[in-house]
Amino acid sequence: MSMTMIQQVHRHRYRSLLAVTAALTACGIGTGSQTLLVTAIVPLLFVLQDALATKPSLTNQLSVERKLSPEAPLPGQPVSVTLTIMNTGDSTIPDLRVADGVPTELGTIGGNPRASAILRAGQKLTVNYSVNTNRGTYEFDPVQVRARNRSGTIMIESKIAPSGQSSLESRVSVDDIPLSNQTMNITGPVTTETGGSGIEFYATREYQTGDPIGRINWNQYAKTGQLSTIEYHEQRAVRIAIIIDSRVSAHVSSQPSLPTGATLCAYAATLSISVLLDEGHTLTIVALGTPDPIRSDPPPAHASTDEETAFGAHAAMICNAAATGSDEMMTNTDTDTDTSAVAGDGGIVDQHRLLSRLDSNEQVLFCTPALDDAAVSIAQSIRADGHELTVLSPQISNSDIGGRIAHLNRTNRLFRIRRLGGTIVDWKRNETLPIALSRALRDINSQ
Structure with a gap:
């Protein structure tokens, strides 16, 4: 794109003195006052300097x-x-x-x-x-x-x-996550204690007809002349539910120019989806407080790899809706909020809807800024339903007095969730998401 000159305006500093010169001259002539005529010379000199001065030009310069x-x-x-x-x-x-x-x-x-x-x-x-x-x-x-x-x-x-x-x-979009952010130091699908195909040595057994040639223990065959087969730890995909806290209480930022807690949670969920899909896991995405952008169902919005072939596109729309919220949801504050009584914001009905979306053996990654006690209640319901729980919590509070109080309350809530048996990953403001997320996904893969 080339540079374009949109507007150019010249302003003469002393041009207004021309009227003063004319007034003094007219008065001097009318009254016959030589003093006024001599005085008129002073502003006239400034006007002449203005007129004769070199005009700067920015055109083509x-x-x-x-x-x-x-x-x-x-x-x-x-x-x-x-x-x-x-x-x-x-x-x-x-x-x-x-x-x-x-x-x-x-x-x-x-x-x-x-x-x-x-x-x-x-x-x-x-x-x-x-x-x-x-x-x-x-x-x-x-x-x-x-x-x-x-x-x-x-x-x-x-x-x-x-x-x-x-x-x-x-924006938050699965396709827009940079590749460098996806190559994180995390483990792959969960390693089991059964033998089979994989990459980590498990044991050797007697050779059976039909075993792959690549798994024959040729070193032992060279020593003993007996065929044996190498078995590795089998790696099996797990079922993982990613829950975005996009309730009203999560749409809070410490400054208008900074992302809200819900936006950061949606960003974390987007990157998690990309990484976990690449590993072959079965995924469910749930956005608390957000109606489904495709089906227009009441909150929480959800999508699952079991139910639809276009999971990626649907999940991206849910993440975008969760991150954006509505104008009424956006707040700039350093204080805690308690809006759990609002429909779609973490009440008993919403928790029942959430649990109905989860499979009985799904592990849960709950992305929440933990700005109200409803976040603890949601975590408690998830644990009571028998799910392994990892909480990734972005820190959004400032360092002023209000922010410190909010930070203390948030720390207390995360402590309460930890006592419920949840694993806490505290995403600090000076920590990049891929680093925080790698800790969260490592905890999930080790459960």
Whole structure:
């Protein structure tokens, strides 16, 4: 995309003094006052300086480029913005000031989108800053540029649409998870204590007709002349239910520009689905507080690899719906919430609906920010129903007084869930999701 000059406006600093000069001259002539006529010379000199001054021009003199890294961030992932302004003309711009058009929804977390410089011919001005993204698509406004001549009598203001990236999209989608985030240090499908095909040695037995040649113990045959077959620990896929806490109480963020707890939970569920499907596990996805985006069923939304062939697409829609929520659900607060009485937000009826979606032998990965006591009640129901439970909990509170209180309450809830027999993976704010998730999936595979 090429750079475009959208608007250019010249402003003369002393042009307004022309009216003052005319008024003083008229009064001096009308009254015959030489003092007024001499006084009129002073503003006239400024007007003449303004008229004779060299007019700066930004047309074909500036090259502006914007780069975003990464271009398609995941929710909560910082984005580095680099704005490069180059003087491609033959003359110096003695006073150049620029301000990038940062989307109002994004919060600047580092650097400054504004800069000023004396920009000589062929020189570059680089502006670096970082923003934090929530879910959604964001459009950058044109770059605002202001330049003055050496005397400061004339100013030119321009809006320039730079080359490079002008928008970014942050979303949760199975297909959009970077491959580098999928190659995590986790174990594969659950290893059993029975022999068969696999990769980890289990035992040897007598050779039987039809055994694969690749599993014959040729070393023993060379020593003893007797055929034997190598057996490995069999690896069997397990049934795993991934539960997203997208209730009203989970749609909370410490800052407007940061993702909510529900968004982070949906992000974790999306990556979990991708990894666990690759390992051949049977999956169920459940989103508490979210109606089904396809069937329009009441909460919780659910999908299962047992029930449908298009599980991936349905699961992606559920994750997107869980992460987005509704406008009424979005809250910015550091305090705990207690909305368990709201329909679709973790009450007894919703817990019964949740348990009805789970198979009796499914292990459960419960992604919740644990911002209310209903999260503990849900975990208790899952454990009482006989399911192994791993809880992945994103930390979203700030370090101010309200955030500290919320953090203490959350810590207490996670402790109560641990006492119920659940495994807790505390996803701290300075920890990347793949690292936290690798611990959670490792715990599931070891159960």
